[in-house]
Amino acid sequence: MQSTSRDFKDNARAALANQTLQKAMKHVKTGFIDKRAKARDRLPEFDDLRDASRDIKDHTLANLDFYLERYEEKVIASGGQVHWAPTAEDARKTVLDICRRVDARVVTKGKSMISEEIALNQAMEEAGLDVVETDLGEYIIQLRKEPPSHIIAPAVHLTKEQVEADFRHHHRELPPERPLSEPLQLVAEARQMLRRRFLEADVGITGANFLVAETGTSIIVTNEGNGDLTQTLPRVHIVVASLEKVVPNLEDVSTILRVLARSATGQEFSSYTTFSTGPRRPDDPDGPEEYHVILLDNGRSNMLGGQFQDMLRCIRCGACMNHCPVYHAVGGHAYGWVYPGPMGAVLTPNLIGVDEAGHLPNASTFCGRCEAVCPMRIPLPKMMRHWREREFERHLSPTAVRAGLAVWAFFARRPKLYHVAMGLQARLLGYFGRASGRFDALPFARGWTKHRDFPAPEGRTFQQLWAEKQSGKAPR
Amino acid sequence: MPEGRPRVGLFVTCLVDMMRPSVGFAAVKLLESAGCSVEVPQAQTCCGQPAYNSGDRADTRALAEQTIKAFQGFDYVVAPSGSCAAMIKEHYPTLFDTDPEWKDRAEDLAGRTWELVSFLTDLRGMTAVDSRFAGKVTYHDSCSGLRELGIQAQPRQLLQTIPGVELTEMVERDVCCGFGGTFCVKYADISNKIVTAKTDHILASGADTLLAGDLGCLMNMAGKLQRRGAAIEVRHVAEVLADMTDQPAIGQPARRRA
Ligand code: SF4
Numbered sequence: 001m002q003s004t005s006r007d008f009k010d011n012a013r014a015a016l017a018n019q020t021l022q023k024a025m026k027h028v029k030t031g032f033i034d035k036r037a038k039a040r041d042r043l044p045e046f047d048d049l050r051d052a053s054r055d056i057k058d059h060t061l062a063n064l065d066f067y068l069e070r071y072e073e074k075v076i077a078s079g080g081q082v083h084w085a086p087t088a089e090d091a092r093k094t095v096l097d098i099c100r101r102v103d104a105r106v107v108t109k110g111k112s113m114i115s116e117e118i119a120l121n122q123a124m125e126e127a128g129l130d131v132v133e134t135d136l137g138e139y140i141i142q143l144r145k146e147p148p149s150h151i152i153a154p155a156v157h158l159t160k161e162q163v164e165a166d167f168r169h170h171h172r173e174l175p176p177e178r179p180l181s182e183p184l185q186l187v188a189e190a191r192q193m194l195r196r197r198f199l200e201a202d203v204g205i206t207g208a209n210f211l212v213a214e215t216g217t218s219i220i221v222t223n224e225g226n227g228d229l230t231q232t233l234p235r236v237h238i239v240v241a242s243l244e245k246v247v248p249n250l251e252d253v254s255t256i257l258r259v260l261a262r263s264a265t266g267q268e269f270s271s272y273t274t275f276s277t278g279p280r281r282p283d284d285p286d287g288p289e290e291y292h293v294i295l296l297d298n299g300r301s302n303m304l305g306g307q308f309q310d311m312l313r314c315i316r317c318g319a320c321m322n323h324c325p326v327y328h329a330v331g332g333h334a335y336g337w338v339y340p341g342p343m344g345a346v347l348t349p350n351l352i353g354v355d356e357a358g359h360l361p362n363a364s365t366f367c368g369r370c371e372a373v374c375p376m377r378i379p380l381p382k383m384m385r386h387w388r389e390r391e392f393e394r395h396l397s398p399t400a401v402r403a404g405l406a407v408w409a410f411f412a413r414r415p416k417l418y419h420v421a422m423g424l425q426a427r428l429l430g431y432f433g434r435a436s437g438r439f440d441a442l443p444f445a446r447g448w449t450k451h452r453d454f455p456a457p458e459g460r461t462f463q464q465l466w467a468e469k470q471s472g473k474a475p476r
Numbered sequence: 477m478p479e480g481r482p483r484v485g486l487f488v489t490c491l492v493d494m495m496r497p498s499v500g501f502a503a504v505k506l507l508e509s510a511g512c513s514v515e516v517p518q519a520q521t522c523c524g525q526p527a528y529n530s531g532d533r534a535d536t537r538a539l540a541e542q543t544i545k546a547f548q549g550f551d552y553v554v555a556p557s558g559s560c561a562a563m564i565k566e567h568y569p570t571l572f573d574t575d576p577e578w579k580d581r582a583e584d585l586a587g588r589t590w591e592l593v594s595f596l597t598d599l600r601g602m603t604a605v606d607s608r609f610a611g612k613v614t615y616h617d618s619c620s621g622l623r624e625l626g627i628q629a630q631p632r633q634l635l636q637t638i639p640g641v642e643l644t645e646m647v648e649r650d651v652c653c654g655f656g657g658t659f660c661v662k663y664a665d666i667s668n669k670i671v672t673a674k675t676d677h678i679l680a681s682g683a684d685t686l687l688a689g690d691l692g693c694l695m696n697m698a699g700k701l702q703r704r705g706a707a708i709e710v711r712h713v714a715e716v717l718a719d720m721t722d723q724p725a726i727g728q729p730a731r732r733r734a
Binding site: 009325330363366372389392393405411412422440445446450454455456460467 | 497519531532538546654657661668669723
């Protein structure tokens with residue numbers, strides 16, 4: 001996917017002016033947050049499970065090569081194949097090669113962010129394949145030719161009226177007078193359209209929430225059941241997953257599963273948690289003839305052992321964006337690439353470069369709500385700050401910001417001079433602001449006064465008044 | 477706890493120093509009424525957050541060293557701001573990971589540093605204040621104080637001991653106001669969206685006074701309320717707790733309105 005992260009400010013401005021988007025985003029602000037809070041409150045050991053989950057991933061990342069090799073052995077032992085893909089290009093090529101070899105025409109897909117990251121749909125469509133997204137949200141945005149705006153709710157930026165209009169436009173074969181204003185009617189219609197496609201598919205592609213080293217199993221966590229149909233009905237099942245999805249054993253999976261759905265949707269457990277191990281065995285009632293796992297690196301191994309390793313603990317629950325005031329304000333598309341919100345602000349510069357995605361870690365108030373809810377206890381603000389430090393070191397920060405900072409720091413590092421300067425400034429602003437108590441425009445603070453008044457200072461600094469008081473004079 | 481009257485160094489914070497010294501005097505009054513002797517080192521300026529959050533490690537470190545030196549020898553260091561206190565307490569030690577000597581000094585300061593209201597309640601055991609303030613008050617939880625220092629119940633406990641105060645909570649009281657230091661000017665439009673939502677909630681609470689413990693957030697919310705023509709008065713919580721509300725509210729003209 002072509003990034004527009006450089007244009008974050010313009011994207012954000014357009015998003016803020018988009019009334020339909022703003023209406024849709026209201027649901028994010030309340031729905032997810034209340035449900036998560038309730039789910040957490042019902043589980044007294046929730047925070048202990050977060051610690052345990054963090055420790056599991058830390059241990060795995062410290063021994064990643066070991067667990068990946070074990071995982072590969074187990075996949076092979078169960079009759080599957082593992083394809084290592086250092087880059088997005090390698091991953092796309094591997095998928096296309098498999099599709100070509102098995103003479104595929106129709107490919108169904110379960111929801112997968114890795115597929116978005118490697119822009120798989122576009123590559124497959126260009127190769128002449130008929131690609132069908134089967135997750136409802138993904139199905140909708142595929143019709144609209146849009147990227148997802150949220151990692152677990154890809155169409156959360158849309159209102160149901162927009163979806164109704166899209167369905168009427170694309171499902172021309174259905175009677176035009178059918179009722180379609182209720183969410184349940186929309187779901188039923190998508191089901192109806194997709195059913196046939198599941199049966200036609202030659203290849204099914206899913207992501208993975210976990211790869212289990214002990215058993216060679218890939219696991220998907222879903223709510224619609226489309227993932228199961230995607231991976232069991234076609235002749236070939238391809239899993240696309242990134243390296244850090246591996247965990248040592250099933251015990252670890254059950255620990256992390258207990259925080260995953262609660263953090264994501266507030267469910268205790270998602271409707272489906274599906275385990276796949278290898279292709280169909282002779283006495284299995286169903287399953288694919290071939291089972292492939294594509295293990296994507298795409299920059300992740302560079303994060304190991306560095307300032308951003310903790311980010312590899314992420315289980316893609318979406319809680320950080322659900323609780324982010326900036327995400328609420330602008331929605332996911334403004335971030336300009338695959339991963340939005342706080343996790344995207346940390347991950348995206350790692351994957352596409354900070355030159356491209358430099359705005360993202362800066363567009364945060366550091367309110368800390370993301371870290372407070374992250375089930376894997378990822379210190380997201382701290383890592384955004386690391387990006388700011390790298391930008392500052394490389395002189396990527398805007399010149400005006402650097403210049404302002406330099407002047408301020410010059411004074412702040414010289415207390416005597418600073419107190420004189422602040423005294424003058426307080427007096428000047430206090431004098432001019434006295435009558436109204438505030439300024440509605442200030443030439444050096446336009447960013448502030450564009451949207452709000454600037455309060456006038458009281459006129460003397462605390463240090464001046466305190467010094468006078470200490471020398472026996474009245475404070476004012 | 478040290479014997480007798482503990483010596484407290486007041487970390488004024490750069491915003492209180494320049495914008496609203498009365499908050500500093502309110503802090504002094506509260507600290508003295510909690511049995512402390514208060515001093516104000518001249519060698520302090522700013523805790524360094526503007527540099528720290530802009531990625532400027534060198535200036536951050538220089539300011540941290542300056543602050544560490546300025547507050548040597550005090551039993552406690554108290555700031556009328558959750559975010560500046562958290563900067564010193566939580567972040568200073570991380571600046572010196574490769575310098576054990578300074579790291580020790582930073583950790584020593586971190587261990588002595590407190591945000592004002594939590595210092596009064598949690599360390600000094602203050603359970604009530606003597607204030608004649610009267611009004612319908614709503615309280616905004618500033619992010620750093622809330623999430624880094626756990627300040628939420630303490631200011632409300634003390635406010636509720638003022639007979640004239642009626643506390644009315646806004647929805648999303650623990651959600652960011654959109655200030656974020658330089659964020660509010662760098663991403664002015666996004667900040668505006670966030671502070672608009674915040675001020676909607678403040679207005680809907682029916683309060684006549686908005687309080688919080690951080691001047692940056694207060695200036696942001698006051699500026700937006702006033703731009704929207706709202707009559708709500710905005711003050712630092714210390715002013716109300718110390719019963720020092722004679723000066724006009726934030727952003728109000730010098731003469732008291734009728
Ligand atoms: S960073 Fe944390 S909260 Fe955000 S998606 Fe990843 S695991 Fe979930």
